Amino acid sequence: MKVTINDVARLAGVSMKTVSRVINKEPSVRKKTYDTVMNAVKELNYQPNLAARNLAGTSSFTVGLVYDNPNAYYVIDMQNGVLSRCKDEGYELVIHPCSYTDPNMEADLITMIKRSRLAGLVLTPPLSEQSSITNLLDELNIHYVRVLAGRPSDDDQGSCIYVNDYKAAYEITTHLLTHGHENIGFICGDKEHKSTSERLEGYKAALADHHKEFDKRFIYDGKYSFESGVEGAKNLLADNNTLAITAILGGNDEMAAGALFASRLMGIAIPEQLSITGFEDSPFSRQTWPKLTTAHQANDVISQHAARLLFTKTRGARNQDKDIITSFTPSIVIRESSGPKQ
Amino acid sequence: MKVTINDVARLAGVSMKTVSRVINKEPSVRKKTYDTVMNAVKELNYQPNLAARNLAGTSSFTVGLVYDNPNAYYVIDMQNGVLSRCKDEGYELVIHPCSYTDPNMEADLITMIKRSRLAGLVLTPPLSEQSSITNLLDELNIHYVRVLAGRPSDDDQGSCIYVNDYKAAYEITTHLLTHGHENIGFICGDKEHKSTSERLEGYKAALADHHKEFDKRFIYDGKYSFESGVEGAKNLLADNNTLAITAILGGNDEMAAGALFASRLMGIAIPEQLSITGFEDSPFSRQTWPKLTTAHQANDVISQHAARLLFTKTRGARNQDKDIITSFTPSIVIRESSGPKQ
DNA sequence: TAGCTTATTGACAGCGTTGTCATTCTAACT
């Protein structure tokens, strides 16, 4: 019923240590021995016991995914990406949702790390931006990889995956500018998120390159929520649109959907009277009416790379994948919610 | 740095076995001893090592969550619910997304179970409905709890959590009927899902109780996807609405949102010309315009109960929580997408 | 072919817990 490394060793006619070497892909195992062992593994359908490996080995086969993100689509994507790599490499994933406003957050994190002696962690925004967490992990000597909004080469120590929101926002703003829009509103996300400032900077840069002055009356501080998108649009378009706004850039799809909702309430036609764009390309950017122009962020791919990067860190020098992409730029997807200024 | 059971034992002046008894809440430990040990645990901030417990013990401290569901909101809710119970009980959660169309699904499942020697599994729909899976688990002697669409007392062996979609659909249909709607369309979900037939039965029962004949021309077979909701509405309202439909019941929120989208394209005013209702109360039922009338399903609560039920099964007779609710009926939430017939 | 170096393999301890079973207490009886 339960197959152990000893059963495999017996069948293959080698010591259990040799079997261990084979399943860990250690060097200096003769090809022929390797094959014999692998055949035995397959014949018995052997699966190494994770608990035993974690207990005996110096490095564990468990990684953690830490997130504080209300966006279910985002979390699922990240999770699936990391998970798919874990499956390939025989790792196990422990997920750890948390809230950075929770005073117990760090204690909880430590508890988890201790309980499952983790090989490493993948940190997603906005937690990946908090130095209190990275400091803590450095102190505990835990490997981690951060997924971050930002432009590469900041203070990277080779453990970051960057999502270039700056560039994406630049492009989406440019898209609107080249369609004749002059007065473009921007609904920002949480001030605390790096992505917010990166996206705003991209917007500003595009304006500058088109010789338009930045005007903070066009900016609304939202919260990355649908509701704040509603508020944002109402605010920007207040008093019968005194600002003469013809396009609104949502800091994410939810806020853009909120802006759409608000426009609908105000009887504004999209995209005829107002262009609206989102950010992230989450599923519901395709489920609004009209569908949202947005910037596609390949979260599943990003998280896969994050996991790979973590694995190479964990395993030290050997197995250095050098083809891990560590910088991603969301690509804009043009749908029906944006169009030329009329 | 790393605190083990021995450190606690030494500090408390007892054997490590006694510490083990304390942290496992075993009987026959003197109150005084218990307190001494607990103080030592707290002082050292001791966390039992999960790998060691899983390896040494007869039952493991790891449970799995298996799902095949494209709905991110649903998955996250289930996950969070199970996770919150796990945290309380010191268990670890391993998630296992899979696809029932994948020929390797069962092999993958077995691999996971072997790798992490699971204490038990929580199965969510539609996988919870597949006898191939439950048979497999029975064979492997793995505990499991199923979350199911259905009415209690079917073939329950005390390991099911029921979601009474029948009743909820009955109520939502009644809501429409009492508002004067006579011709009510129904966009079904996947045929393979139990929830689809349960919801349809509820719809039929409500019609019957209002002395209305069931007419299958009012039924559209969808796929629980936004797109199929669009198609469903187009179909039901075809030829300038020859069926004179004034209300459409979406099998879930996504399809209802799709129907809303399609209505918009056809220039139909919601809810003035057509009432639309959803099912599940997922976040985007609040992000459509107008917001969807729907049936609220407390997935986080449901999954918490599923986890609790699993724990009591795992731990055998002791710790029998008798207050675990095993049947839930979604409650209808009336919003702006439905109204009286005009 | 002997002699040496290096590649390959194996024996055994130990990872941090729990299960088993033996031992020592405690308290309630004669």
Place this chain on the structure above:
DNA sequence: AGTTAGAATGACAACGCTGTCAATAAGCTA
């Protein structure tokens, strides 16, 4: 006080694997 049942505790092996280090086999040089 002397028994004794039963409660409370402890000693030690075992869980399935990996790390260390020693042993053997293979390959190379002269």
